[in-house]
Amino acid sequence: MPFAGVPWEVLIILLPLAGAMACFLWPRRALPLALLTALAVSVGVAGLGWQVVTQGVKRHAVGGWGAPLGIDLYADGLSLLMLAVTAVVALAVGVYARGYFKARAARAFWPLSLFLWAALNALFLSADIFNLYVTLELLGLAAVALVALAGGAAALNGAMRYLLVGLLGSLAYLLGVALLYHGFGSLDLAILGERVEASPVVWAAMGLMSAGLLLKTALFPLHFWLPAAHASAPAPVSALLSALVVKASFYILLRLWLTAFPPTDAVVAQLLGLLGAGAVLWGGMQALRQTRLKLLVAYSTVAQLGYLFLAFPLASVMGWGGAIYLLLSHAVAKTAMFMAAGNIRRFGGHDRIADLDRVAQRLPLTIAAFGLAGVSIMGLPPSGGFIAKWLLLEAAVRTNQWWWVVVLVAGGLLTAAWVFRVIGYAFTQARVPHAPRAVPVGMEWAALAMAVTAIVLGLVAPWPLALLAVGAPFAGGAGG
């Protein structure tokens, strides 16, 4: 193998950074530069994937220092899946944004989104809790700037709230990091996993870090900031935020939970599950009540994030396959959905659901994308969402936790209700007709491609699930 030794894990962080710089320096050439970078990073992720699949877990000591002094990059099956879904979403958003942005906004969008990508890749490859903090902070800054991109009072307001919430969350997390470092003299996840023992300091650190991350993941009832921020951003940015950014803080929480934190009793898991259930039901009901499409889609993200936390009380039996699969399929499906919402808004000049005015006839690809993404999000077969829901349901039934079965099914029904409410209006004539504007073909196809990906995920589940086992991130104890 000629490429066996290539340090892809370093390249996929440096490449988007370099690309972001280049786009910033030569804004006139930003589009080809950004797409070139996106392709290169995707190749890098594929290369890293090949190495992990064939050679197993990969650990890279940056500068040759190694833990506990230096920075370690670490890639197992879980990191790889996160990197892969990031690349898929980023590529599609790139194609979409090409048609979406006018000249001025595009200048800022390309460098910022590449910067966001670099932060995400670094986050998914980080092996110590301080590095995770740094990447989380970089991610937050890039995200806030992207939200503000739409301009106007609503977007600035949303961005400001988003910034404050993000800072609060990171601060809480950082305090926890300081406590752990003070107590155990290491920041490395694996080393912490070996040393940490239950003590008041550890509980305090856990509480702080979890609270910060839950706030950033917008778990009910800490979701208050999400709908405004996600709905006011430009459509490609909404897609990035809902699909990837909120998942990043969930990823950190999951890593901590699995490796660094000492085992907790079932009450904590049940509590997280309960909050998740609250999110599923509240988010679903709020989505149903919305009159604006983008806000509806944003509330659905609140609900879907709840499912991820339902997995905490269930994972002891069935592992994390269901939650991770939900995360992956939600990422692509929600990307498709925000893109479709963006198309509809571009087409009719508004996104009032009751006035969709026969978009099913006039914008069929977009409505197809919305519908297919909806199938996955409501968890009907065949789709990635169905696989995830099946795994979660199976775990709930096996452990006799029937209340989670009820939540899972009720959440699916609520989702079906709002998806079909939108689609129903897409078939009928509005009372107030609007003069339509053309939607670039690339924007329609990008949405459809993501929606089809969500469906295809329902037919290829054994492979991602097998990949998840590489490095046994879910084996418990010293998995890191």
Add this chain to the structure above:
Amino acid sequence: MSGEAALPLLVLASSLLPGLVIFFLPEQRVALRTTLNLAGAVLKLALVGVMIWGVFHGVHYEARLPLLPGLDLVLRADPLAMLFVVLSSFLWLVTTVYAIGYLEGSPHRSRFFGFFSLCVTATVGVALAGNLITFLLFYELLTLATYPLIVHRGTDEARRAGRTYLIYTIAGGALLLIGTVWLYTLSGTLAFTSRGFLSGLDASLHGALAVIFVLLIAGLGVKAALIPLHGWLPQAMVAPAPVSALLHAVAVVKAGAFGIVRVLHDVYGIQFAAGLGLTLPLAMLAAATVVYGSLRALFQDDLKRRLAFSTVSQVAYIVLGIAIAGPLAVVGGLVHLVHQGLMKITLFFCAGNLAETLGIHKISEMDGVGRRMPWTMTAFSIGALGMIGVPPTVGFISKWYLGLGALETGQGWVIAVLAGSSLLNAAYFLPILYAAWFKAPAGDWPAERDFGRRETAWALLAPSLLTAFLTLAFGLLALAPFSPLQWASFIADLEYAR
């Protein structure tokens, strides 16, 4: 890939691929769309013909795709699957011809025929499913593919009907999902097995199995329109006539009834289910549905609504036959799957002809229509007489076997239900026939279209006459080889191993 694995996939692909292409065809490419539609339908029928010959000679057609760790997507052609596959692929061809005529010149035909093809793909998937999760997958796909057809006209009424349809079917699907997951955690397998795979489970689980049975039957009963889950069906008649044919004869209600057969035969096993005391309540529910549907049909003036309630009643015969749990009754139930399809599609085609040609939607407008449209009303009369169960139509064959089966298992009350229902059928069909043939026309028809010397378009008339002819032919030739009756007996022999 060997022929045994490829054939079930090809049968699916023969409607899936044309359907996907049709979605992207511009509206005005009528010739290409028609060619694709018909080529797919004919090809599917040919492939099914090959397959039925193979199945009869013991060839084992099976295709597998891993879906989840430990669970595969399985397509398998067994005799029961073939009964449904043949029915739906044949009726699909007929309905396609009819739909091409019916929708001539109307908008959004590419979308319509795209979803139409998806529907049939899902139905054939339901038929060929080799385990419960595959069944569930195609069953839900059928729900999704039917919805755009019901709301096709884009009116507010259509949207409301679509909403009702979804409320029922999605909720039903959720129950089916819970039942399936639960069953899987108990048994560790979902593969359809002759005479069931649950009888070996510990007796302490029998309570759970009974609850799961209720969940599964409730989920399937929605599509099979068992009371009290039938409410969507009469509302859905706002859809165009070919869609009604699809709902009532080819796909949707049949998928529900077929699923109940599968659950009773190949999941629980009829003896085991009877041992758990589950079949008698199901038979009583089906009997109640038979009577209730007929009673409601009596009071409808809207022709399609009356036919819809008649479907509620007639589909329950299938469930009744299976749930009586005797070899002859099973033959009656299974064969009615085919027979009801032929008769009901004839009736809906004719209702569509009346609406398209003369603008007749109500029974009170049908006076003397027999003289204006003799061929259509001949077909309608054959279908109606079949529904009543007059020999030599296929309806008689079904009822005969159901009655014999009831006597065989000593459940005489079923005879009373059958007789009462036949009387009711006569009470709501014969007045229509009388008005159409013997009364004088009241005046001008509501909205007459001129078709020259013919009474209506060929594409509308030919399918109606063909299915009406088969309603008679399969009744007269019930004992010929490869008749629906013979095939149903073949399946019953496998289940009861006489």
